[in-house]
Amino acid sequence: MTTENALQYLVAGLTYGTIYAVVGIGFNIIYNTTGIINFAQGEFVMLGGMTAVSLHRVVPLPLAILGAVASTMLVGALVEVAFIRWLRRPSVLRLIIITIGLSIVLREAALLAWGEQVRSLPYFSGDEVSALDLGGVRVSPQVLWSLGTCALVVAALALFFRHTRTGREMRACASNREAAALCGLSTRNLVTLSFVLSAGIGALAGCVVSPITYTRYDIGGSLAIKGFTVAILGGLGNSAAAVAAGFLLGTLEAFSIAVLPAAFKDAVAIALLLGLLFLRPSGLFGSRELSRLKAY
Amino acid sequence: MRSRYAQLGLFALVVVAVQLATALGGKPFYLTQLTMTAYAGLVVIGLCLFMGYAGQISLGHAGFFAIGGYTSAFLTTFDLTAGRGAGLTAWAGRWHLLVQRPDLYGGELLTVRPWPAALAAVALAVLVAALVGVPVLRLKGHYLAMATLGFGTIVSSVVVGTERLGAADGLSGVPAFELGLGLAVTGGAAARVQNYYLAWGLVALGMWLLLNLVASRVGRALRAIHGAEDAAGAMGIDVADFKLRTFVLSAAFAALAGVLLTHYTGGIGPSEAAVMKSVRYVAIVAVGGMGSLWGTLLVGSALQFLSLRGLFGSFDDAVFGVILIAVMLFAPDGLLRVDLAGAARALLRRPGAPAAEG
Numbered sequence: 001m002t003t004e005n006a007l008q009y010l011v012a013g014l015t016y017g018t019i020y021a022v023v024g025i026g027f028n029i030i031y032n033t034t035g036i037i038n039f040a041q042g043e044f045v046m047l048g049g050m051t052a053v054s055l056h057r058v059v060p061l062p063l064a065i066l067g068a069v070a071s072t073m074l075v076g077a078l079v080e081v082a083f084i085r086w087l088r089r090p091s092v093l094r095l096i097i098i099t100i101g102l103s104i105v106l107r108e109a110a111l112l113a114w115g116e117q118v119r120s121l122p123y124f125s126g127d128e129v130s131a132l133d134l135g136g137v138r139v140s141p142q143v144l145w146s147l148g149t150c151a152l153v154v155a156a157l158a159l160f161f162r163h164t165r166t167g168r169e170m171r172a173c174a175s176n177r178e179a180a181a182l183c184g185l186s187t188r189n190l191v192t193l194s195f196v197l198s199a200g201i202g203a204l205a206g207c208v209v210s211p212i213t214y215t216r217y218d219i220g221g222s223l224a225i226k227g228f229t230v231a232i233l234g235g236l237g238n239s240a241a242a243v244a245a246g247f248l249l250g251t252l253e254a255f256s257i258a259v260l261p262a263a264f265k266d267a268v269a270i271a272l273l274l275g276l277l278f279l280r281p282s283g284l285f286g287s288r289e290l291s292r293l294k295a296y
Numbered sequence: 297m298r299s300r301y302a303q304l305g306l307f308a309l310v311v312v313a314v315q316l317a318t319a320l321g322g323k324p325f326y327l328t329q330l331t332m333t334a335y336a337g338l339v340v341i342g343l344c345l346f347m348g349y350a351g352q353i354s355l356g357h358a359g360f361f362a363i364g365g366y367t368s369a370f371l372t373t374f375d376l377t378a379g380r381g382a383g384l385t386a387w388a389g390r391w392h393l394l395v396q397r398p399d400l401y402g403g404e405l406l407t408v409r410p411w412p413a414a415l416a417a418v419a420l421a422v423l424v425a426a427l428v429g430v431p432v433l434r435l436k437g438h439y440l441a442m443a444t445l446g447f448g449t450i451v452s453s454v455v456v457g458t459e460r461l462g463a464a465d466g467l468s469g470v471p472a473f474e475l476g477l478g479l480a481v482t483g484g485a486a487a488r489v490q491n492y493y494l495a496w497g498l499v500a501l502g503m504w505l506l507l508n509l510v511a512s513r514v515g516r517a518l519r520a521i522h523g524a525e526d527a528a529g530a531m532g533i534d535v536a537d538f539k540l541r542t543f544v545l546s547a548a549f550a551a552l553a554g555v556l557l558t559h560y561t562g563g564i565g566p567s568e569a570a571v572m573k574s575v576r577y578v579a580i581v582a583v584g585g586m587g588s589l590w591g592t593l594l595v596g597s598a599l600q601f602l603s604l605r606g607l608f609g610s611f612d613d614a615v616f617g618v619i620l621i622a623v624m625l626f627a628p629d630g631l632l633r634v635d636l637a638g639a640a641r642a643l644l645r646r647p648g649a650p651a652a653e654g
Binding site: 037039083087090091092093094096097098100101102103104105107108109221222225228229232261262263264265266267270271273274277278 | 351353436438439441443445453454457575579613616618620625628
């Protein structure tokens with residue numbers, strides 16, 4: 001493998017890593033406020049991409065993306081209010097099965113609405129063949145768009161959770177729901193908000209990467225597994241670590257194609273997850289004590 | 297316990313009655329789907345033991361089904377003629393593990409006999425379950441669900457990505473499974489009634505085994521683990537060991553079902569390994585009531601049969617998704633134990649905070 005080739009794989013890895021990272025962050029937001037792993041997280045990404053493609057037929061691209069993000073947020077809110085909110089102390093197993101059921105229903109609804117066709121948005125700037133030459137490595141401008149969006153999302157989330165009132169309330173809710181409720185916070189609405197937020201972020205990611213990776217009604221499942229892998233690799237709940245883990249996983253996958261058949265790409269990622277869970281159940285960057293406290 | 301045998305007797309009567317009904321009703325072709333339903337039943341009662349009694353979750357059981365089916369299909373269709381008389385093939389030939397048979401086009405094939413192939417298939421599934429189970433079963437809740445889902449995805453992507461296993465087309469031309477005594481697992485119309493009884497007889501045998509198991513010390517240990525894992529451990533129950541054994545046993549059930557269905561339909565495709573199949577098995581166990589083998593078998597068979605009859609058409613997956621959600625929302629203990637009054641109360645009550653319990 002030449003250096004150029006290796007760098008090319010690296011770029012591809014970073015691109016995929018970005019989307020895994022964003023899906024992982026989506027998992028984290030909901031997990032942090034509720035302790036729920038939302039298995040339908042990948043479907044939010046799919047819904048975002050698909051809706052934007054449809055909207056783009058009638059409105060300009062930025063508006064289409066905005067509309068897609070907004071409508072996916074609405075779906076996120078609906079999911080929480082209709083299926084999660086009114087359950088009283090449900091078991092983990094029940095929540096797992098409910099969110100899996102939701103992912104199936106969302107996927108089948110997408111199949112009904114959009115069919116089996118592979119779709120994509122146009123490139124935000126330039127087109128498929130235009131590429132920036134960075135020292136012999138050809139980088140599509142869309143890759144920069146997705147890297148930039150990922151960075152922006154992480155930064156915005158950090159600011160939101162630290163410096164806004166709502167963000168701080170959500171963190172309070174995450175650390176101790178009952179204490180937060182006693183302090184007069186509306187924890188139920190904060191939980192809904194976490195679903196809305198993670199749906200929006202997922203949808204945004206779906207829009208940004210769709211020109212490169214394309215989107216289809218059934219991409220959610222494998223994205224959810226990757227996103228979960230990344231969230232765990234980074235130690236559940238830590239968004240910056242999820243990004244690092246996302247890049248790691250994406251790069252690993254990209255290089256695995258050089259050695260193994262492309263169809264084994266998913267298997268590589270998951271074998272990595274299983275191996276890691278065996279060695280370090282708390283993740284690469286997570287702390288052992290913290291994960292024991294969370295008791296999952 | 298006498299009632300256990302009374303239940304099995306009643307079950308046998310129902311099986312016979314259904315067969316007679318199809319014969320008298322002039323719908324003998326229903327038996328084909330009913331036979332396939334029985335094989336799916338083997339998977340779900342095994343999974344019911346693991347989920348309902350041991351309180352764990354596996355979203356990877358289609359993987360074990362596929363390991364069983366694919367191994368058996370591969371061994372009984374892969375032509376060894378080129379390697380005849382050399383090394384392993386010669387050794388297998390001496391032990392009468394091989395059989396010469398005509399292929400679809402009249403050519404000669406030298407393949408492994410179904411019996412050793414089936415044994416190898418189940419053994420492989422057991423081995424994989426044991427290997428995967430040791431690290432994975434240390435996990436709980438979300439982690440366990442995702443890890444087993446991951447395992448299922450690995451099997452599924454390996455199957456789709458391997459040319460030797462037919463990639464997207466799967467394997468076909470799997471011969472009938474001659475069991476001896478004139479019995480054979482085969483989809484031929486002439487053997488329809490025979491296979492119906494064979495399949496449901498196996499389900500009855502499996503039920504007998506599992507009912508005895510859950511009524512024994514092992515069953516009590518499993519219920520203790522389900523109730524409170526740490527307390528069970530403190531009582532001297534080897535929690536990890538029990539979990540692993542149940543996992544392996546349920547994997548063996550799934551693999552056996554895979555072997556038989558593959559011989560029955562004459563082939564296997566990657567859709568059998570798909571994650572959606574695993575989800576469906578979980579759905580059936582959930583709808584049947586996690587802790588009820590009979591409930592799981594009953595509801596599962598009904599759902600599976602309706603699905604095989606094509607009643608849900610292209611909404612097949614969606615129907616199972618909706619069933620999953622509805623059951624978990626309104627009847628978390630299964631359809632047979634719906635607490636309607638409780639559900640109504642829960643709806644009227646002020647909704648509480650959705651806290652997850654570990």
